[in-house]
Amino acid sequence: MTTTTTRPRASVPPAAGASKHANRRRAQAWRMGAITVIWATSLFVVALWVSGGGVAAVLGLNGETVTTLGRLTGLVAANLLLYQVLLMARVPLFERGFGRDGITRMHRFVGFWSFWLMGAHIALLALGYAITAGVNPVVELWGFIWDYPGMLLATAGTLLILLVVITSIRRARRRLRYESWHLLHLYAYLGVGLALPHQLWTGADFLSSPLATLYWWSIWALAAASVLVFRIGMPVLRSTRHSLRVASVEPDGARGVTVRVAGRDLASLGARAGQFFVWRFLDGPGWTRGHPFSLSAAPGRELTLTARVVGDGTRRLAGLVPGTRVIVEGPYGEMTGERRTGKKLLMIGAGAGVAPLLSLLEAEEYAPGDALLLTRDSVAEDALRQSAIAELVSRRGVRYLPFVGPRSSGPSGWIAASHSAWAGPDLLRHLVPDPAVYDVFICGTAAWMKDLTRDLESAGFAPHRIHSESFTI
CATH class of the missing domain: 1.20.120 (Four Helix Bundle (Hemerythrin (Met), subunit A))
Structure with missing residues (x-):
């Protein structure tokens, strides 16, 4: 069900157009x-x-x-x-x-x-x-x-x-x-x-x-x-100079965790919403293995990451204690607001792929109702960052539509089986009848993004306005 609000208010102002042009x-x-x-x-x-x-x-x-x-x-x-x-x-x-x-x-x-x-x-x-x-x-x-x-x-x-x-x-x-x-x-x-x-x-x-x-x-x-x-x-x-340490660890959904990292003068790291770091937590044996996690909130006084617990690396996140020292490589990634050329935003994320999309929604400028967030989870309990999404809905006027359930067996495997009667491009055109004014940011597995990108282009979204990054080698 799509949720809207009647009293949105502005958030953090974005970089000026001239600044974005200079960055490009x-x-x-x-x-x-x-x-x-x-x-x-x-x-x-x-x-x-x-x-x-x-x-x-x-x-x-x-x-x-x-x-x-x-x-x-x-x-x-x-x-x-x-x-x-x-x-x-x-x-x-x-x-x-x-x-x-x-x-x-x-x-x-x-x-x-x-x-x-x-x-x-x-x-x-x-x-x-x-x-x-x-x-x-x-x-x-x-x-x-x-x-x-x-x-x-x-x-x-x-x-x-x-x-x-x-x-x-x-x-x-x-x-x-x-x-x-x-x-x-x-x-x-x-x-x-x-x-x-x-x-x-x-x-x-x-x-x-x-x-x-x-x-x-x-x-x-x-x-x-x-x-x-x-x-x-x-x-x-850099990590030593900024004195990066775990500030808090919170369960997120049924199988997720959100970690907040604090430090000195984090703005000088130059991190932007949509980017990621390679994280190492000095909590014992195995700390040398770095793991890439996107920022799940706009960078400010803290750096926030959210992950679904699926393996040893993510399982360790849930056991971190506040005060643990952190070493980061980065920030990396180009899936940032500098890529925007349109007026409106369509964000589509699968599972933990919602993380960079939320950081962008917090940092970017858009009018109430001009940003649509679609999320994909197998079960509702697995959905991540629900409180942050609710905040965006109430304060920024973001429209939110979760797709929950097993994946469709049809050609558009990115959607849930509950919507398998729809062809992917038709569903996108139904949800977004004016694709020419949208920038699309997507994040999920490589195969999932490939299916979704094909349907987005078929639905009329300009290829140069479909933004994604893959970290799979």
């Missing part, structure tokens, strides 16, 4: 800088291969042809592994340039391609050398492993990277607890570290000139420093 300009500048760095390093890699006689070797159509293709795939794989490290390091240039959603897609794409190219590099070099020497490729490969400096380390590193790749396949990923997958994923750092020395000790394209050697050593040293600075150093220093 800065975002474009960051994106251009990130793209420039990627192209510059990629072109340098190609230049190394060309300067090493790669083009002429390809035209020879002999064993050297296969060998030079192995060199090329090795160079590209090394470059992609570099990007993998930088993407995992949360370097501000890439975080601000591509956003968390873009980095998540790039991380998966680059990870798989770097692995396949690494395999091609090994196979092509073994085959090329075997053709030239007139020996069995397996014998040649065995000789590589045992006779070349750093190759035993590289073999161990390749096996570790293989482990990470296998556990990152979606079917395998779904069978693992988040904590187990996260621990296994960290072995990618060790795998890259073990694979690196043989490239810098014996790789012809890495040692072809003093400039090439300087470039590769410098760029990998920079990548390692980025991990230490942005993944470890800065989060610890």
